Amino acid sequence: MAGKRRQFGRVRKLQSGRYQARYVGPDGQLRPAPETFRTKRDADDWLADIQTEMRQGDWRDPDAAKVPFEKYAVAWVAERPVGETTRELYGILVRVHLAPTFGRMTIADITPAAVRSWRRARLDAGVGPTTVAKAYALLRTIMGTAVEDGLIRRNPCQIKNGGTVNTPERPTASVLDVFAIVDASQPRYRALVLLGAFCALRWGELVGLRRRDVDLEAGMIRVRGSVAELNSGKRIYKAPKSEAGKRSVAIPNSILPMVVDHMQQFAEPGADGRVFVGAKGATPRRNHFNGLWHKACAEVGIKALRFHDLRHTGNTLASYTDASTRELMTRLGQSSTRAALIYQHGSRKREREIADGVDAQIVDALKRRPRSKGHARGTQA
Template sequence: MAAKRRQFGRVRKLPSGRYQARYVGPDGLLRPAPETFRTKKDADDWLADKQTEMRRGDWHDPDAGKVLFGSYATAWIKERELTTTTRQLYGSLLRQHLEPDFGAVNVAEISPPLVRRWRADKLAAGTGATTVAKAYALLRAIMGTAVADQMIRRNPCTIKGASVVHTPERPTATVQEVYDLADAIQPRYRALVLMAGFLGLRWGELIGLHRRDIDLDQGAVRVRRAVAELFNGQREIKAPKSAAGKRTVSIPAAIVPDIRDHLKRYAEPGADGLVFVGAKGATPRRNHFNGLWRKACEDAGIKGLHFHDLRHTGNTLAASTGASTRELMARMGHSTARAALIYQHASAERDRLIAEAVSGLVDKGLKKSRAKKKQDRKPKGHAGDTQG
């Protein structure tokens, strides 16, 4: 009886005694298996798997992933809609941490063991855990696009939690500490410290404020832009880092006089005038301000507090008023997929109540501190005064 003719693919025995399997792919090209097989049955089984993939529409071009990771990753960054700072960060991570190990490797050849070994070597070499996590997250995102492009079947970045940046909990300044720092800093930055501490605005948002953004009659600040300092020292005026960042924040009444005084003494004139400028009339730079901040912390006797920690202070105070998660996200400009849908619904009136409650906490904190200082100044009697 004649042998049954194969309907899919071909198998032939090589002079070595091993078997080679080939098939015609959906693209019309003859595709050999990437390896030979010990038995004819093994070759038949491989062909059966390929036929099943084609029937399911799950077939991938085995040559599609034969692209160097370095060129693919460079194009990946170039094609993305990114802020200038994020584009610079990704470029730095690619050049310093990914290209040296993966740049000359084909995308299809990057395997889970290779990724695990790269990560372990990075950490063992002393690269910071935060930097490694960011580099891993970038690698995973790029390889995820390669999956979507049908260059590879699965993402080789499979390390659970490897892209999570673990940062220690930052300290929270008390109301009195915020005022102590405001008193210790150069006077032209007093209002900046108070607004960071009690409104929770970011550095770039504060530096980007114009006079027209502050309405003291309504007690509100409109955040519409931010100043970003790039790696090369240049600065970029841009929208806030997320859609949620563009918002109106109510001002606690307790600091309105300080802001009013600042606008009168230090801000540029005109509606478009900058609210915060340096002593020479230029937009403040973070590095220069950090020096002033460290000196203010030293003079106030406060250790380990970063300027950005004041934002955490404002958030903590607002949360202590009983504000809901939605209201806090709206006030602080939090950006998550969930918050993007709900922050718009926070009530402006409720935000005003939050500001009033924060103002009450500020007044209470100051009164308590003043009472303590007054008590400490009282002269204490001597033991001999009570003897007859």
């Protein structure tokens, strides 16, 4: 009596003694298992799993995931609806940190073990933890898209908190530190330092300010965008990353005279005139200013302080005014949670009260400042 004919797939014994399993996929193509099996039972079990996947609609074309990672990643970056600076960052992370290891591997061949080995090798090679975290987060997102595309069943990026950026605690400049740096800075950049510290504005927001954004009568600055510099040297004006970035920030009264003085001496004329302009009439570049910044810090004996750390100074001073978390987020243009966007527009009156609280701390610090050191032009003791 003839044996019962198999209803799904075929199994045959090879000359090597191992067993090969094949089946016809939903696309009508005859597809062999990616490996041979030691026993016929193992081959039958594999076919049973494939049949279950087809019945449940979970079957994936095994050839689809044979696309090289670099080809897939480059296309992924090109298709993302992101700004130029983010696209540039993604491109660098793929080219420098992901492609050398995964570039020629197919999407299907990237395993959790391979991802773990890559991450460890990057850290052991001295690559900064922040950079590795960003590269891992990008890899995880790209592979997540491959899962959505039906190329792979599971994301191989399984490292807990692998994409978390642990930013080390940065130093906070005191009020007197800020004024010491101001004294040592070139006159055209003194207001920039003061606004960076006491209004907690970012570098890009400061150099992106136009005369129309500064209301001297009300003592308010309206932030509506920022200047970003690409690796190519090209500079672009872009909107904030979130709606919370668009905000009005009150200027503490103690530094307002210096801002007025700056607008009269150095800002370009006209409503669209730039507030901060370099000595040669161009928008200041970050690398050039960093040289001036480090020189001023060294002159007054302040070490390891970045210009961006002034934001931490401003945040700290504002937090001492009993401002709520929502009010602080509004002043700093941050939106760490979706719900916070609902409250992005803090009241103008409360913003002025926060600035007055910061101002009181400035005045108190300046009163205790030794007379022998002098004072920044346009400020009061």
